[in-house]
Amino acid sequence: MAIQKYLIILCSVLIVALTQLPAAAALPDFSELATKCGPAVVNIGTERKTQAEGPEDFFGEMFRNVPPGFERFFDQFGGKGHGGKRPQMKQKSLGSGFLISADGYIVTNNHVVADADTIHVTFDSSNGKSETLSADVIGSDEETDLALLKVNAKNRLPYLTFGNSDTLKVGEWLLAIGNPFGLDHTVTAGILSAKGRNIRSGPFDNFLQTDASINPGNSGGPLLDMNGQVIGINTAIIASGQGIGFAIPSNMASKIIAQIQQGKKVSRGWIGVNIQDVDDNIAKALGMTAPKGALVNDVMQNEPAAKGGVHDGDVIVAVDGKNIENTSALLLAIADKSPGSVAVVTVWRDGKNLDLKITLGERKSAQSAKRSGKGQSLQDESLLGLAVRPLQNDERRELKINKNEGLLIVDVNPDKPAAQVDIRPDDIILKANLKAVNTVEALSRIVREEGEKRGAVMLQIERRGEVFFRTVPLQK
Template sequence: GGPLLNMKGEVIGINTAIIASGQGIGFAIPSNMAAGIVEQIKSGKKVSRGWIGVTIQDVDENTAKALGMEHPSGALVASVLDDEPAAKAGIEAGDVITKVNGKSVEDASALLRAIAAHKPGTSVPLDVWRNGKAVTMDVTLGDRQTGVNSGKPSEAGQKQQNQGQLGLTVRPIKDEERRELKLEGKGGLLVLDVDPSKPAAEAGVRPGDVIVKANRQAVSSPEDLSKIVAGEGSKRGAVMLQINRRGENIFRAVPVSSGK
């Protein structure tokens, strides 16, 4: 807790976690993001953010070339959740979202922040690069807190679960997704969404990642991950995630608050 100040004494963020052994390494919620949340609380409403229901990844130089883009920018849609806002608007896997409401997004994290800044239920135009040309699609946003539309919760929304402390929304990976990603063994959690203000985003976890293990323990359900985070993660101050990212095995250490 507490304010994060710049050299002019201006509040630029709210501290959320500090790594004691990292010589000043910490995590904070940007002040402009917090300001919007404060206004929602003051108006007597629940805190909510926009959601479109896709898994995304950054566009690298080779991907941009393959898609006929002049520059590597935007967020590549890796998958689209059934019956969620993006699917209803016609967005497809392989599309690259380049703008939100007329403003450019440079990467996947920028897209998450741009969508989260809009209220659920509003219609937002997205510029999409598809088949060598740009098209615009209007998407009516769902609620990011629940992962469902403002109407009846979908089956996909009911099965996923928000890992609040890490800032992840995950669900068990499906058999067809496992075959597509050529994953061995059983279990694994697909990362659907990453809160840009939480530790997982700072540690480099991305939507589309598959969490295979946490602290060297296999995870098959959101509950498995929650237990490890609340147990060993809380005691040690961090949790080590083993991630499969497009066939590559990587590790990401995510800070965890002790809750004291």
């Protein structure tokens, strides 16, 4: 009897305990959110004219060595016209975007609309009716891959608003809407996997990472929080990864889009220093308790940092009271501020923190460097097929390139070797065969004396903050 009584009491306690447990949290229902926000998401189609490919595009170096008779055969049957040029073809691409105003302003990625001859925007067809309008590019920012379009519609249009990506927490539910692989208005859901991701796609990488399915065609579409606000612009995927997508944070995008919409030039702050990350050994040597901040390798003369009192060997640990963990954080913090504004930069020097007030300058990109060089005489490196010009001193300083390096590529001949190894306009040549070059004469000398003898020239290229090598084969 005692055992039975004990079992009855134990079962009663368990029943009471189980009834006190909270009910399992149900997965969210995204149907209302999709219905509410879907009409503001658009399909963007573009067309641009491009030269048709010929046999040399497929056979590469093999085609270069065919006998002249065969070249004429390929010219006749490979698509070249009587003028010796291949006909132009229309290249089409698809992407996504979303309305941010009732009068037709649309946000998308720059790479969706770059170099497009025509842009067409197709609106939500969930009600059985779809409408397609022509769009104009109001402005773009290549470095953050953002663009603003405008359509002229007869009626007021549904639109979305930007949310605060800084307050978003890892693990929160998110919704992505777009047109992956051209499939109209596809909705996918997931969570925020991480913040502040740097995938080395540009100088201002600060992506939100999500496991909501993002595929080709989603580019430019919105990443929404559960309140229906845009907290990111879907922009990148990793081809080898599954369940990994990246979005531009709304707090970065909204500032840039606002500048473009107001007809202003996109501008970013600049202090003029060469920097590197602080590792354990540097931290120990400087008496720091932890490896953090950006070590100043060099302060450029007559630039804002020099005028504000920054020294070589300082470690920048904060900007306006916000901690700086590494070089990427410093670049983002300074670029986020307007030229002409004052930033309080905290540096670690002689074992203590020191606050310096710096009036910011304006950062230039490689694209603006190219624009500033218009009107200058360009010089050709004919064997490689490049039109180049030396960098000006102010360009070299602002792009952080040494004085003995730097040839800006302004044009690439599509029929010459450089184009075949993915060398592009706006790339900067730093070295040829590991030798620094800053004049076309120096480059041509290396091409003639070493390239023709060896059959190839190795160029060190800087592109949007990334440095890599390209080897250009030459015909002997």
